[in-house]
Amino acid sequence: MAYSDKVVDHYENPRNVGSFAKDDPQVGTGMVGAPACGDVMKLQIRVNDQGVIEDARFKTYGCGSAIASSSLVTEWVKGKTLDQALEIRNSQIAEELALPPVKIHCSILAEDAIKAAVSDYQQRHGLTAAQVQRSAEAQTA
Incomplete structure (x- = not known):
């Protein structure tokens, strides 16, 4: 099976490998x-006070495609609100x-x-998705 250049690049040069402290309140x-x-995929997001993902880390045990998928999404979620991150679909990842x-x-x-990761962050903060969206909108208004 031949892998695309993007899979090979993300596999050989994975972005954002590692983890954040488990007790960091800004992490999901x-x-x-x-x-x-x-x-097995572990993805962590660090969310700022405005509800925007400012950093992401991953640790993945699996094939090159699993590692590449993890690496790619850590790049894609940065700068997005939680709701925007939830809009990322597997079909987009597979296509990319x-x-x-x-x-x-x-x-x-x-x-x-x-x-x-988003669900964990929301649960740790007692937030629903609607509350997170309203908070993000209020911060940008």
Whole structure:
């Protein structure tokens, strides 16, 4: 199976590898995958007081497509509100990386990791998605 240049680039030069402190109140963590069968993705986002993701980190155990998908989404979520990050779809990730059909599950994991990290952040702050959106709109008004 041939990988696209973007997959190879993100695999050989992954962006934003690492993690934030678990006790940082500005961090949301999403862990998805199945350790028993292979790919596991941990995505962390750091959200500023305006509700914008200012940084992201990942640790992924899996194939090159899983690592590339994780690396790509850490770049994509930076500068986005939580709601904007939730709009990222696995189909966009798969298209950007030109993933073959047998690797689409890697893009699904990445989308699920974003959702899980945002959900964790919201739960830690007692926020609903609507409250986060109103807060972001108030800050920019």
